[in-house]
Structures are given as C-alpha cells and as structure tokens.
Amino acid sequence: MHYTTQMDAARKGIITKQMAIVAEKENMNKEALKDLIAEGKIAIPANINHHSLDPHGVGQGLRTKVNVNLGISKDCCNIEVELEKVRTALSMQVESIMDLSSFGKTEEFRQRLVEMSPAVIGTVPVYDAVGFYDKELQDITVEEFLKVVEKHAQDGVDFMTVHAGLNRETVEVFKRNKRLNHIVSRGGSLLYAWMELNNRENPFFEYFDDLLDICEKYDVTLSLGDACRPGSINDATDASQVKELMVLGELALRAWKRNVQVIIEGPGHMDLKEIQANMLLEKKLCHGAPFYVLGPVVTDVAPGYDHITSAIGGAIAASHGADFLCYVTPAEHLRLPTLDDMKEGIIATKIAAHAADIAKGIKGAKEWDYQMSQARQELNWDKMFQLAIDPEKPRRYRAESAPEHEDSCTMCGKMCSMRNMNKVMQGKNVNILREDT
Template identity: 80%
Template sequence: MNYTTQMDAARKGIITNEMKIVAEKENIDKEILRKLLAEGKVVIPANKNHKSLSPEGIGEGLRTKINVNLGVSKDCKSFEKEMKKVKVALEMKVESIMDLSSYGKTSEFRKNLIDMSPAMIGTVPVYDAVGFYDKELSDITVDEFFDVVEKHAEDGVDFVTIHAGLNRETIEVFKRNKRITNIVSRGGSLMYAWMELNNAENPFFEHYDRLLDICEKYDLTLSLGDACRPGSINDSTDACQIKELMILGELTLRAWRRNVQVMIEGPGHMALNEIAANMILEKRLCHGAPFYVLGPIVTDVAPGYDHITSAIGGAVAAANGADFLCYVTPAEHLRLPSLEDMKEGIIASKIAAHAADIAKKVNGAREWDNEMSKARQELNWEKMFNLAMDPEKARRYRKESLPEHEDSCTMCGKMCSMRNMNKIMNGKNINILREDN
C-alpha cells in the first residue's frame, strides 16, 4: 500500500521502517506508536531525501528529545568551525540539529550536514531567503519565500520552522498589548517586518495550502513557529502569545487533514510558576500536538549562565508535557556559541530532558539512575564513568584530585559514607584515624 507521509501510513494501518526503528529505540509497542502517529500526538520527522537519518520520535510517551542550533553567520562565518561543532554534537548523540545559517554558502553547509547526519535536521527557511536571493527582505516575493522552503525540503531537511501564526490579526493584538521586548523571534521579526513593509498578509498563512503541498510531497514535518514567544519574563503568557497559539491550533488541524506532521514551538522566557499552565494550554489549544520549547528561560538576569536558567525551565516544561527541548548555551544573548559553549548547552539540556523523563515515567529512564546508584554503592569508579552523561568530565575530575585511598574521594577521604557503610554492614572496622585500611 502506498503512503505519502508517516502520518498517512499510520492512518492506513501501515507500520513503516521508521516506526519500527523508533519503537525499538523507545521500547514501545509498534501498534501503540502507530496509533499515536495517526492521532498527531507523535511525529517522526523523516524527509524522504534524508538518506543518512536514524529516525527519532517526538511526542507523547516517548523520551524527551533535544535540539542543537548551529550554523554560520555574517560575523562568524567559518564553515570549518561550524562543521566541527556538528561532528562533536553527533558524537554526543543529540537527536536533532537545526541549521540556522544566515550567511555565505548556506546550501553547501546544509547539504553536507544532511549527508553526514543520522540526527534529524531542521531549518528556518526565512533566514536563508535574504542571502539566497541577495535581495533586501522587503523585496522578496511570495513565490520566492515558497521556493526557498521547497529547496530546503528537496535537500532533505526533516522539519522546518514556519511562523504561519503571525497573521494580521495577531499583529493587531500585539500592537494593542505593549511588551518590554516586542518580538524576539528572529524569524518572527523578519516576517513581521516583511508584512509591515509590504502592507500584506503573512504569505505562509494566506497560502497555507501551498506550504502543505510541499510538506506532503517530501514528508517534511511542519514546526509551527512561535513568532510571539516571550523574550522576557514580563512578556510571558500575554495576549499575543496566546492569540498566536490559538491560530497555530487551527493550522494544526488543517495540516492533519493533509496528513502533514506538526510540532508546535513555544516559549521563550517565562517565570517558573507559569510553565506548567503553558504546557496545558498548548496541549489543549493545539490538540495534543508535540510541543517544542526554547528553554523556557526562568530569569532574565543571568547572561553567561543561560544554559542553567534554561535547564531549570526545560525540566519543569518537559515534566509537564513538553516533548522536545531546544538547547540554550552559556553564550545565549551574547555571541555565537563556541564549541565549549555548545557542549555545555547539550549537557544542560540532556540533564533537563532526563530529569523530566524520570518524572514522566518514560520506559528505562529511572533504570539508568538506579544503575549509577549501584555503582556508587559499590565504589565502582569505572562503572560510574561509563554510566555518566559526560564520562570525559567525570574521569577528568577524578584524575585531577586523587585520594589516598582508592575506595574514597578527596572530599570525604576515609569518612566516605559509602566506604564506611559497606565495611560496617560486612562486620568490619572502619578505621578512620589509623593508617591501615
């Protein structure tokens, strides 16, 4: 039986090869996964032209996935440095990379990335439009916007961020309700500017069916962007954010009628006590579609540490229903991330995702922690390193400060609780002050 997209296959009762791989990775029954795909509660972003892909599922009942943003910019245009980041990110087993390149040989970078990456690849085509056509934003035509989307799809991109919910109606709500930071979404601000300069409707909203044609042709997953995401905790959960979310819910239903897979993008900066309610709102207004969040960043006053502010918010968000976390690095708001910034951002996001998976009772999540706890009780350092989320750092810290006794560390020495409890429970003397063991 033929099918156009993963959702189309699921609705026809077909279990695709991609579904089989995801079911095995997630330790979930294939038929349960197929049903969730058919309902739109899970997506498997898998462009027909991405031949190196190792598919991943995003959504209800599955592990929380993380995304890494990479790409060249005008101020930092080293193709080689960004490609080195790609290789390290893949070594760290990230599930997704978004190529946010906005300058130079974007097509070459994107094609190389797709050719080598088993991780799913996402893009924001509007970033690429200015450089691709070498035209000012206001001069780009509707056809040219859609041609860029199709070019990315043809290259093999698995999902695209499209800010289709920022229509004239949303803009009017935005104008009536003042914010401190206005529109902070880069793609959203570009689309807002184009609409204002041309006194026109958002082409991706006005010609949404044309966008769905492209998505259906390549099985391109639509990541409906949050142009009105809050860029400060003052602006969160306001009128325009919710207005846009309502429109995204309507666009989700239209996409599903065409068997197009959909994710919804979300905040942004947000006070800790608002996060759980925002997750409920998204799932309700967008009919259970997977939720992809940036952060949320829970305070605005920690530049240089926003991987931490984001991990705090990300753990709360994912524990309350978010399915996909976009990493944030220490360089957020300050510069293009370095390789080390990227690594710190990945680890912080992985910690947040895993903490949430424990709370959500995802298959196998708690077992990993239990294995680490057993290794600690046994004082089995090698096993601890192998189980660690970042084995390299754990080994380095141990090596940099070796204890007198192997069955302890330089924090507690012979007062180590694990060491002494093991001895006492085996009927031995703990000998804290004497030189013998």
Template identity: 75%
Template sequence: MNYTTQMDAARKGIITKEIETVAKKENMDVNELMKLVSQGKVAIPANKNHKSLDAEGVGQGLKTKINVNLGISKDCNDIDMELKKVKKAVEMKAEAIMDLSCFGKTQEFRKKVVDISKAMIGTVPVYDAVGFYDKELKDITSDEFLKVVEKHAKDGVDFMTIHAGINKETADTFKRNRRTTNIVSRGGALLFAWMQLNNKENPFYERFDDLLDICEKYDVTISLGDACRPGCIKDSTDASQIKELITLGELTKRAWERNVQIIIEGPGHMTLDEIETNMKLEKKLCHGAPFYVLGPTVTDVAPGYDHITSAIGGAIAATYGADFLCYVTPAEHLRLPNLDDMKEGIIATKIAAHAADLAKGIKGARKWDNNMAVARQKLDWEKMFELSIDPEKARKYRAESNSPSEEQCTMCGKMCAIRNMNRVIGGKDLNVLRDDD
C-alpha cells in the same frame, strides 16, 4: 501499499522502517506508536531525501528529545567549525540539529549537515531567503519564500520552523498590546517587518495550503514557530503569545487533514509558576501536538549562565508536557556559541530532559539512575563513568583528585559514608584516623 508521509502510513496501518526504529528505541509496541502518529500526538520527522537518518520520535509517551542550534552567520562564517559542532553534537547523541545559517553558502553547508548527520535536521527557511536571493527583505515575493522552503525540502531537511501564526490578526493584537522586548523571534521579526513594509498578509499563513503541498511531497514536518514568544519575564503569557497559539492550533488541524506532521514551538521567558499552565494550554489549544520549547528561561538576569536558567525551565516544562527541548548555551544573548559552549548547552539540556523523563515515568528512564546507584554503592568508578551523561568530565575530575584509595574521593576521605557502610555491613575493620587501610 503506498503512503506520502509517516502520518499517512500510520493511518493506513503501514509499519515504515522509521516507525519500527522509533518503536524499538522507545521500547513501545509498534501498534501503540502507530496510533499516536496517526493522531498527531507523536511526530517522526523523516524527509524522504535524508538517507543517513536514524529516526527519532517526538511526542506523547516518548523520551524527551533535545535539539542543538548551529550554523554560519555573516559575523562568524566558518563552515569547518560548524561542521565540527555537528559531528560533536551527533557524538553526544543529540537527537536533532537545527541549521540556522543566514549568510553565505548556506546550501553547501546544509547538504553537508544532512549527509553526515544521523540526527534529524531542522532549518528556518526565512533566515535563508535574504541571502539566497541577495535582495532586501521587502522585495522578496511570497513565491520566493515558498521556493526556499522547497529547496530545503529537496536538500533533505526533516523539519522546518515556519512562522505561519503571525498573521494580520496576531500582528494587530501585538500592536494593541505593546511589549517590553517586542518580537524577539528572528524569523517572527522578519515576517512582521515584511508584512508591515508590504501591507500584506504573512505569505506562510496566506498560502498555507501551498506550504502543505511541499511538506507532503517530501514528508517534511512543520515546526510551527512561535513568533510571539516572550523575550523577557515581563512579556510572558500575554495576549500576543496566546493569540498566536490559538492560530497555531487551527493550522495544526489543517495540516493533519493533509497528513502533514506538526510540532508546536513555545516560549520563551517566563517564571517558574507559569510553566505548567503554559504546557497545558499548548496541549489543549493544539490538540495534543508535540510541544518544542526554548528553555523556558526562568529569569532574565543571568547572561553567561542561560544554559542553567533554561535547563531549570526545560525540566519543569517537560515534566508537564513538553516533548522536545531546544538547547540553550552559556553564550545565549551574548555571541555565537563556540564548541565548548555547545557542549555545556547539550549537557545541561540532556540533564533537564532526563530529569523530566524520570518524573513522567518514561519507560527505561529510572533504570539508568538505578544502575548508577548500584555502581556508587560498589564504588565502581569505571561503571560510574560509563553511566555518566558527561563521562569525559567525570573522569577528568576523578583523575585530578589524587585520591589515595579507590574507596574514597578527596571530599570526604575516610569519612566517606559509602566506604564506611560497606565496611561495617561487610564485617570489616573501620579506621577513620589511622593511615593504614
């Protein structure tokens, strides 16, 4: 039986290799997974031309996934360095990589990323349009925007951020309700500018059916971009953000009618107490579609530490419904992340994702922590390193401590509670002051 997309296959009862792979990874019954994919509550981004893909699912009942942003820019045009980041991100088991390249030989880099990455690959085609055509934003036509989308689809990109929700109505809402930081989405700002300069409708909204033709052909998942995400605490959960979200919900239904998978992108900056409400709003207005969030960043005053402010928000967001976390690095708002920044961002986001999976009761999540608890009780350092989210750092810290005994570390020494409880319960002598064991 033939099928066009993973959603189409699921609706026809066809178990694709990608559905089978995800079911095994998630310890989920394949029929249960197919039902969720058929309903749009789980997306499996899997472009037909991405041959090296090891498929992942994003959505209801699945482990929270993380995405790593990278790519070349005019100020930092180093393809070799960005490829090193790709390889490291895959090594660190990031489930997705977004190539946000916006300058130079983007196709060359994009093809290399698709070829070497078993993680799903995302892009933002509007970033590429200016460089691809070597012409000013105002002069790019709607046909040309769609041709860039098709080029990315042919190259094997699994999901694309498309800012189709910032139509004329949303733009008018924004203009009537001014913000402190205006529109902080790069793609959203480009499309808003194009609309204003040309006095035309957003081409991705106006020609959404043409966009669906491309995505259905290659099985590209649309990640509906949040052009109006808040860029500061003061702008959160405002008229522009909610107006766009309503539009994204309408577009979601249109995509599902064509068997095109959808992910919804979300905020942004907001305070801790707003996160739960925002997650519930998205799930309600967008009919249970998977939710992909940047952060949320829970305070504006920590440049250099936004991997922490975003991990705090991400853990809460995923607990209350977000399915996919975009990593944020210490370099956010400051510069292009280097390799070390990327690693810190991945670790912080993986911690947030796993913390949420524990809270949501995701199958297998608690077992990982339980195994760590047993290793700690046994003072089995090698097992602790093996189970660590960042084994490299754990080993480094242990090696630097110069602890005189495997029964302790240099923080508590012989007053280590685990050491002493193990000795007392085991009927051994307990010495805390003497130098002998």
C-alpha cells in the same frame, strides 16, 4: 500500499521502517506508536531525501528529545568550524540539529549536514531567503519565500520552522497589547517587518496550502514557530503569545487533514510558576500536538549562564508535557556559541530532559539512575564514569585530584560514607585515623 508521509502511512495502518525503529528505541508497542502518529500526538520527522537519517519520534509517551542549534552567520562564517560542532554534537548523541545559517554558503553547509547526519535536521527557511536571493527583505516575493522552503525540502531537511501563526489578526493583538521586548523571534521579526513594509498578510499564513503541498511531497514535518514567544518573563503568557497559539492550533488541524506532521513551538522566557499552565494550554489549544520549547528561560538576569536558567525551565516544562527541548548555551544573547559553549548547552539540556523523563515515568529512565547509585555504593569508579551523562568531565575531575585511598575521593577521604557503611555492613572495622588492619 502507497503512502506520502508517516502520518498518511499510520492512518492507512502501515508500520513504516521509521516507525519500527522508533518503537524499538522507545520500548513501545508498534501499533500504539502508529495510532499516536495517526492522531498527530507523535511525529517522526523523516524527509524522504534524508538518506543518512536514524529516525527519532517526538511526542506523547516518548523520551524527551534534545535539539542543538548550529550554523554560520555573517560575523562567524567558517563552515569547517560549524561542521566540527556537528561532529561533536553527533558524538554526544543529540537527536536533532537545526541549521540556523543566515549568511554565505548556506546551501553547501546544509547539504553537507544532511549527508553526514543521522540526527534529525531542521531549518528556518526565512533566515536563508535574504542571502539566497541577494535581495532586501521587503523585495522578496511570496513565490520566492516558498521556493526557499522547497529547496530546503529537496535538500533533505526533516522539519522546518515556519512562523505561519503571525497573521494580521495576531499582529493587531500584538499592537494593542504593548510588550517590554516586542517580537524577539528572529524569523518572526523578519516576517513582521515584511508584512508591515508591504502591507500584506503573512505569506506563510495566506498560502498555507502551498506550504503543505511542499511538506506532503517530501514528508517534511512542519514546526509551527512561535513568533510571539516571550523574550522576557515580563511578557510571558500575554495576549500576543496566546493568540498566536490559538492560530497554531487551527493550522495544525489543517496540516493534519493533508497528512502533514506537525510540531508546535513554544516559549521563551517565563516565570517558573507559569510553565505548567503553558504546557496545558498548548496541549489543549493544539490538540495534543508535540510541543517544542526553547528553555523556558526562567530569569532574565543570568547572561553567560542561560544554559542553567533554561535547563531549570526545560525540566519543569518537559515534566508537564513538553516533548522536545531546544538547547540553550552559555552564549545565549551574547555571541555565536563556541564548541565548548555548545557542549555545555547539550549537557545541561540532556540533564533537564532526563530529569523530566523520570518524572513522566518514561520506561527505563529510572533504571539508569539505579545503576549509577549501585555503582556509587560499590565505589566502582569506572562504572560510574561509563554511566555518566558526560563521562569525560568526571574522569578528568578524579584524575586531577587523586585520593590517598582508591575507595574514597579527596572531599571525604576515609570519612567517605559509602566506604565506611560498606565496611560496617560487612562486619568490618572502620579505621579513620589509622591504616586498615
């Protein structure tokens, strides 16, 4: 039986090869997975032209996924440096990479990325429009915006962030409700500027059906961007953010009627106490669609450490229903991330995702921690390193500070609780000041 998208297949009762792979990875019943895809509560971003893809599912009942942002900019436009980051991110087993390139040979980088990457690939086409046409933002036409979207789709991009919820109504709410940090979304600010300069409706909202034509043709998952996400905790959960979220929920229903898969994007900077309510709002207003969050960053005062502020927020968000975490690096708000920045951001976000999976009761999540605890009790260092979320760092730390006794570390020495309890439980003597006999 013919189908156009993963959602179309699911609604026709077809289990695609991508569904079968995801079901096995997630230890989930194939029929249950298919039904959730049909309802829009799970998405499998899988462009028909992404031939190297090893698919992943995002949504209800699945492991929390991690996305890494990469790409060239005007100030840092070395493609080979970015491709080295790609190779490292893939070796760290991230599920998704977004190419946020905004200058230069974006097509070359995007095509090489899709060709080499088994991870899901995402883009923000509006970033590419200015460079693609070598035209000022104001002069880009609706047709040209849509042509960039189609080019990304043809190149094999699995999901695209499109800020279609920033329509004229949302803009009026934004203007009436002043913010400390205005619109901090890069894509959102570009579209807002285009709308104001041309006195026009958002082209992606006005021509949403044309956008869906492209997504359906290539099976591109539409990631409905949050142009009005808060850029400070002061602006969180305000009228602009909630108004846009309501529009995104309506757009999700329109996309699903066309069998186009949808992910909803969310905040942003946010007070800890608001996170749970925001997760509930998204799931209610957007009909259970998968939720993709940046952070949330839970304090504004830690530049250089925003991989930590976002990991705190991400763990809370995912434990209350967020499905997909966009990593944040220590370089957030400061510079294009280096390779080391990227690695720190990945690890911090993977920790947040796993902590949330434990809280959500995802199958197998606690088993990993059980095995680590068992290895610690056995003082089995090699096994601990193998099980670590980042094996390299603990191996290096132990090598840099070798203990006198192998069954301890340089923190506790022979006072190590694991060592001494093992001895006592085995009926052996505990010699702290003297050598064992």
